[in-house]
Amino acid sequence: MVGIGFRREFAEEMISGEHIKPDFIEFAPENWMNIGGYWKKVLHRVVEKYPVLCHGLSLSIGSPEELNKEFLHYVKTFLNEYKVQLYSEHLSYSKCDNAHMYDLLPIPFRMDAVKHIAGRIRQVQDYLERPLAMEIVSYYTPVAAEMSEVDFINEIVRQSGCQLLLDVNNIYVNAFNHQYDAKAFIQQLPLDKVAYIHMAGHEQVAPDLIIDTHGEPIIDPVYDLFEWTLQHLQPVPVLLERDFNIPEMQELQGELSRLKNICHKQWKLKNELVA
Amino acid sequence: MNLLPDTYHIQQTFSAYCRTGEKVRLPGxxxxxxxxxxxxxFNMINDTMESAFPIAFKNxxxxxxxKMVKDFFANHACQSxxxxxxxxxxxxxxxENNWEEVYDIPYLNDLLGFEWAEMEVxxxxxxxxxxxxxQGDWLETPLVLNPEHKLLSFAYPVHLEANPKKMIQNKGAYFVLxxxxxxxxxxxxxxxxxWLAFLTEQLVLGITVRDILDYAPQLNITDTDTLEEDTIDFLQHMQQQHFVLGFQS
Known part of the structure; x- marks a missing residue:
C-alpha cells in the first residue's frame, strides 16, 4: 500500500481520483478534529473513498510536562470515529513550559529522557488502546546528548513496546547533517518494529545542512535508500508526504507509482525467497 | 516523572530560545x-497570523x-x-495588552476580532x-435562525472599509452578522x-417579531408606519440568504 498525505490544497483531486489514486490517505487529527462546515463534508467524502492512517502533530511525547488528557480524549474519539487503522506521532517535543511551539524539537539523547518518554508512550498506548508508531524525526543539531541517537531510539522502543515509523528521508537528512552512514544506522534499528514508512523531499540550504521541508520531489539517493531499506523489512504501508510547493497531480502520481514499483519489486522478491 | 532536572532545564532553554530568539548556552x-x-x-507562527489576519497584515x-508577532510568541504561552x-x-x-494604544492603531481590536470571527464561523x-x-406567521410565530452565526459590534467599520484612514474617520457604532x-x-x-441587530439578538432567544416590535419604542426606535413592513422585508431577504431557516414547528 502506497498512500499520500491528504491536504486541503488537493482535496477535490483526491476525491475525484482522476489524476491521482493513492491506496490510502494520511492526515493529522489536529487539522481535522472539532471542525464543521465545508471541510467536515470534504473529510467525510474522502474517508469514504480511502482507508485512513493518522499522523499526529501535537502529542509532544518528549515534553517534560504531563500529557494533555483532554487532547488525548479528542484524539481517541477522532480515531475511533474515522476508523483510523494506524496512529503515528513524532519522537520529539513541541511543547514546553506549557507553551506549544508547533514544530519538532530534538530531545536530548539521554537515558532519563528514554525512561520519561517510554513511560509516556505506554500511557498513551494504554489510553488509546492501540499501539503508537513513533517517527524518527529529522534534526539539525543534537542537544546535550549522552548516548547515540540509535541507542536512544532502540531503548525507547524496547522500554515502551511502541512501533517505529521509519521516515527514510529523515534518515537520509540526518545522515547528511550529522555525517553518519544512513544504511549502518538503519541496520542498527529494531526493524521488526517498523510498522510504517514515510518518504518525502527536502531542501539543501547550506553545504552541510539539509532541511526536511516536504516541499520538493523525492531525490534519487532517497529512492535508493528506500529500495535498500525495503530489503530488510516486511511489507508495511508507505506514505508520500508533500506539504508545500504542491505540483500537478500527475507529478505526485508519478512519485506514488515509482514508490509502488519499488515496493512490488523488493517485497515480491523477498516473498519469493521466503517461499 | 523520570526526567532529571538538568535535562528538563536543557529542554526549557532550547524552547525558550525558539520562542524569543535570545542567545542561550546549550551543551553539545x-x-x-x-x-x-x-x-x-517563528516562520510558522508568523505565517499562521498572516493568513488568519490578511487585512490587518496588509494595513x-x-x-x-x-514586533507584534515576536512579542506575542515570546510572552504568551500558546495553548491551542x-x-x-x-x-x-x-x-x-x-x-489584553492594549495594542490599540500601544501601536496607535485604534481599529486594531475590531479588525482582528472581525477577521478571527470569519475564521471561527x-x-x-x-x-x-x-x-x-x-409556513408560518412572520409576526406571531417564533423564527428559526441558522445557528451557525455570530453577532458582533464594532466601533470602526472594519467590515465595510479597507482603508485605515476611512475606518478611523467613520468611528461609530456598527453591528455585523x-x-x-x-x-x-x-x-x-x-x-x-x-434595530436589526437588536431584532436578531431577540429572535435568537425565541421572541416573536410582534413582541420585539412592541419593545421598539423603549429603545428609542421610532415606530414608523413602515418599521413592521421593513423588518419583515429584511427577514424575508435573510430567508433567501439562508440565515432565516423558517418557523418554529
Whole structure:
C-alpha cells in the first residue's frame, strides 16, 4: 500500500481520483478534529473513498510536562470515529513550559529522557488502546546528548513496546547533517518494529545542512535508500508526504507509482525467497 | 516523572530560545544550527497570523507587525493544540495588552476580532438547527435562525472599509452578522442597523417579531408606519440568504 498525505490544497483531486489514486490517505487529527462546515463534508467524502492512517502533530511525547488528557480524549474519539487503522506521532517535543511551539524539537539523547518518554508512550498506548508508531524525526543539531541517537531510539522502543515509523528521508537528512552512514544506522534499528514508512523531499540550504521541508520531489539517493531499506523489512504501508510547493497531480502520481514499483519489486522478491 | 532536572532545564532553554530568539548556552549543539529552529518555529507562527489576519497584515507596517508577532510568541504561552485556533490567542493577547494604544492603531481590536470571527464561523463545529417549517406567521410565530452565526459590534467599520484612514474617520457604532451558509459552507456577513441587530439578538432567544416590535419604542426606535413592513422585508431577504431557516414547528 502506497498512500499520500491528504491536504486541503488537493482535496477535490483526491476525491475525484482522476489524476491521482493513492491506496490510502494520511492526515493529522489536529487539522481535522472539532471542525464543521465545508471541510467536515470534504473529510467525510474522502474517508469514504480511502482507508485512513493518522499522523499526529501535537502529542509532544518528549515534553517534560504531563500529557494533555483532554487532547488525548479528542484524539481517541477522532480515531475511533474515522476508523483510523494506524496512529503515528513524532519522537520529539513541541511543547514546553506549557507553551506549544508547533514544530519538532530534538530531545536530548539521554537515558532519563528514554525512561520519561517510554513511560509516556505506554500511557498513551494504554489510553488509546492501540499501539503508537513513533517517527524518527529529522534534526539539525543534537542537544546535550549522552548516548547515540540509535541507542536512544532502540531503548525507547524496547522500554515502551511502541512501533517505529521509519521516515527514510529523515534518515537520509540526518545522515547528511550529522555525517553518519544512513544504511549502518538503519541496520542498527529494531526493524521488526517498523510498522510504517514515510518518504518525502527536502531542501539543501547550506553545504552541510539539509532541511526536511516536504516541499520538493523525492531525490534519487532517497529512492535508493528506500529500495535498500525495503530489503530488510516486511511489507508495511508507505506514505508520500508533500506539504508545500504542491505540483500537478500527475507529478505526485508519478512519485506514488515509482514508490509502488519499488515496493512490488523488493517485497515480491523477498516473498519469493521466503517461499 | 523520570526526567532529571538538568535535562528538563536543557529542554526549557532550547524552547525558550525558539520562542524569543535570545542567545542561550546549550551543551553539545552544533555551531550555527540553533538559528534554524528559531527560524522554522517563528516562520510558522508568523505565517499562521498572516493568513488568519490578511487585512490587518496588509494595513499594519511591517516593523510593527513583526514586533507584534515576536512579542506575542515570546510572552504568551500558546495553548491551542490546533494551529488554526492560535489566531484567537493572538487577538486576545492584543486586547489584553492594549495594542490599540500601544501601536496607535485604534481599529486594531475590531479588525482582528472581525477577521478571527470569519475564521471561527467558517471552521466551527456543525450545530444542528431545531425543527422548523416553511409556513408560518412572520409576526406571531417564533423564527428559526441558522445557528451557525455570530453577532458582533464594532466601533470602526472594519467590515465595510479597507482603508485605515476611512475606518478611523467613520468611528461609530456598527453591528455585523456573520453566518455560515449551510449549503456552500461559506461565511457571509451583513452590516446591520442597531434595530436589526437588536431584532436578531431577540429572535435568537425565541421572541416573536410582534413582541420585539412592541419593545421598539423603549429603545428609542421610532415606530414608523413602515418599521413592521421593513423588518419583515429584511427577514424575508435573510430567508433567501439562508440565515432565516423558517418557523418554529
Amino acid at each position: 549543539v552544533t555551531p550555527n544550527r540553533l538559528k534554524y529552529y528559531r527560524a522554522l518555529v 499594519i507596517p511591517v516593523r510593527k507587525w513583526n 493544540y490546533q494551529v488554526w485556533k492560535l489566531p484567537l490567542e493572538f487577538y486576545t493577547y492584543a486586547v 467558517y471552521n466551527m463545529e456543525d450545530i444542528p438547527a431545531p425543527p422548523f417549517t416553511l 456573520l453566518y455560515r451558509d449551510a449549503e456552500t459552507g461559506n461565511v457571509e456577513f451583513i452590516d446591520l442597523s442597531p
